[in-house]
Amino acid sequence: MQNKQRILLVEDEEHLLEAIKLNLELEGYRVTTATDGKKALKVFKEERFNLIVLDVMIPEIDGFQVAETIRLQNSEVPIMFLTAKNSSEDRITGLKKGADDYLVKPFNLEELILRVSNLIRRGMKGDDLKELNSYTIGEKTIYFNSFELHHADGTVTSLTKKETMLLKLLIERRNEAVSREQILETVWNYDVYPSTRTIDNFILTFRKYFEPDQKHPIYFHSIRGVGYKFTDNQN
Amino acid sequence: MLITFEPDRKGMIIGEGLIFFLIFIVGAWHLKKHVRREHEINKQQQNFLLSITHELKSPLASVKLYIQTIQKRELDREQQQIFLSNSLKDIERLDYLVENVLLSTKLENRAYQLPKEVFDLTDLVETIVDRLQKNACKTQVIKYEYDGHFELNADKFAITNVVTNLIENAIKYSPPCAMILVKIKKEGSRLLFSVADHGEGIAAEEKKLIFNKFYRVGNESTRKTKGTGLGLYIVRTVLQKHNASIRVYDNEPSGSVFEVIFEDYAK
Numbered sequence: 372m373q374n375k376q377r378i379l380l381v382e383d384e385e386h387l388l389e390a391i392k393l394n395l396e397l398e399g400y401r402v403t404t405a406t407d408g409k410k411a412l413k414v415f416k417e418e419r420f421n422l423i424v425l426d427v428m429i430p431e432i433d434g435f436q437v438a439e440t441i442r443l444q445n446s447e448v449p450i451m452f453l454t455a456k457n458s459s460e461d462r463i464t465g466l467k468k469g470a471d472d473y474l475v476k477p478f479n480l481e482e483l484i485l486r487v488s489n490l491i492r493r494g495m496k497g498d499d500l501k502e503l504n505s506y507t508i509g510e511k512t513i514y515f516n517s518f519e520l521h522h523a524d525g526t527v528t529s530l531t532k533k534e535t536m537l538l539k540l541l542i543e544r545r546n547e548a549v550s551r552e553q554i555l556e557t558v559w560n561y562d563v564y565p566s567t568r569t570i571d572n573f574i575l576t577f578r579k580y581f582e583p584d585q586k587h588p589i590y591f592h593s594i595r596g597v598g599y600k601f602t603d604n605q606n
Numbered sequence: 607m608l609i610t611f612e613p614d615r616k617g618m619i620i621g622e623g624l625i626f627f628l629i630f631i632v633g634a635w636h637l638k639k640h641v642r643r644e645h646e647i648n649k650q651q652q653n654f655l656l657s658i659t660h661e662l663k664s665p666l667a668s669v670k671l672y673i674q675t676i677q678k679r680e681l682d683r684e685q686q687q688i689f690l691s692n693s694l695k696d697i698e699r700l701d702y703l704v705e706n707v708l709l710s711t712k713l714e715n716r717a718y719q720l721p722k723e724v725f726d727l728t729d730l731v732e733t734i735v736d737r738l739q740k741n742a743c744k745t746q747v748i749k750y751e752y753d754g755h756f757e758l759n760a761d762k763f764a765i766t767n768v769v770t771n772l773i774e775n776a777i778k779y780s781p782p783c784a785m786i787l788v789k790i791k792k793e794g795s796r797l798l799f800s801v802a803d804h805g806e807g808i809a810a811e812e813k814k815l816i817f818n819k820f821y822r823v824g825n826e827s828t829r830k831t832k833g834t835g836l837g838l839y840i841v842r843t844v845l846q847k848h849n850a851s852i853r854v855y856d857n858e859p860s861g862s863v864f865e866v867i868f869e870d871y872a873k
Contacts, residue, residue, distance in 0.1 A: 393675065428660050
């Protein structure tokens with residue numbers, strides 16, 4: 372899975388470019404390089420990437436402007452600045468331009484690898500979520516775009532928007548505990564603060580829909596003090 | 607109003623008013639000039655800070671990454687050798703940068719006297735050309751012409767810096783593998799050392815500014831070439847302390863020629 376991930380590395384220092392590229396390739400990524408801002412934007416238009424590692428002081432168009440231009444076309448691809456500029460003003464500018472991370476030179480190899488891996492994992496989850504149109508639990512299938520639950524006997528139950536969003540979130544993070552904060556941020560977008568009971572009621576409804584035995588759930592679990600977890604080892 | 611009350615002193619009042627107005631205009635003009643100059647100096651220092659940050663941290667980052675890569679990975683011997691030799695080049699780059707910063711600080715101290723010795727300038731230039739030739743391009747790019755061996759009584763370290771700065775600049779601003787002509791010739795009592803490149807050349811208005819401290823052409827964030835804006839400042843200052851001068855003119859069909867003139871060099 373990991374070797375399919377593509378990284379665009381933009382760096383004008385030849386030695387640094389060579390060493391970073393080699394390390395990322397040894398970690399299993401496919402790396403495309405560009406040595407100035409103009410080339411970086413050209414390559415970005417032609418190919419699809421899971422992460423962009425971007426130096427700031429580069430010829431032709433500086434890294435901040437490159438990030439800004441990329442963000443106009445694509446708001447999802449993670450961008451990490453890799454730069455000698457380390458003042459808090461520079462960091463703020465970088466983050467304002469839409470970067471997801473900021474690493475200052477000289478950096479540690481381990482730190483670079485970990486940050487790259489985190490950003491790519493986070494980006495992948497967004498992609499999975501977007502591509503998730505349907506999901507089958509037992510003999511029932513959820514269609515996220517039409518907000519419908521199709522039962523084995525052919526009957527259809529309508530799902531509310533919030534139910535669909537919460538199902539999508541839990542399924543996307545299957546086998547992981549999802550905290551109440553993450554649910555609030557994703558499903559309720561912090562607009563309304565539902566009580567614990569509200570989320571519990573959603574979970575109870577899900578159990579009604581999917582669990583063969585509601586008293587002994589195998590799919591939807593509450594984890595005391597943490598949040599909720601959807602378990603599915605079939606998919 | 608004053609003129610209405612004192613009509614006899616009209617001339618004096620108008621005269622004093624004019625003088626006051628003139629003083630005010632001259633003062634405002636000086637103030638504006640001063641503010642603009644301060645602004646220029648600030649901008650150049652800001653540029654210097656940006657470029658020195660980049661110039662110091664980039665080679666440091668490469669060396670650190672090369673060493674950590676060798677520690678972490680099972681690399682073959684050939685790959686290790688490449689990484690080590692690249693690290694050495696980065697360390698040389700850092701060393702050169704530190705030397706430039708130290709030399710420019712020393713040169714600013716008026717009391718500082720350059721230690722002079724007699725050495726062969728032709729041989730010194732040849733050594734530098736050989737060293738830079740290896741780094742510049744695999745094909746022959748630096749052509750060296752001289753019409754004899756000339757001894758100079760000067761600070762060898764500082765003159766080495768002048769020659770290196772000029773040839774490195776020529777390499778930096780030339781297209782890959784373009785020819786650079788380095789020449790030493792005698793003209794009467796003067797000794798001329800010149801470096802000619804076929805790069806983009808220097809705009810007329812920039813020619814007088816390039817020897818200023820921290821001055822660099824263009825925007826620091828999107829610069830194609832590396833540097834700190836100290837090189838040519840050091841060149842000019844060292845030469846001034848050696849009764850020598852430097853001028854820059856356009857090369858044909860493109861590029862620039864930097865010509866150093868050692869007056870009465872044999873003294």
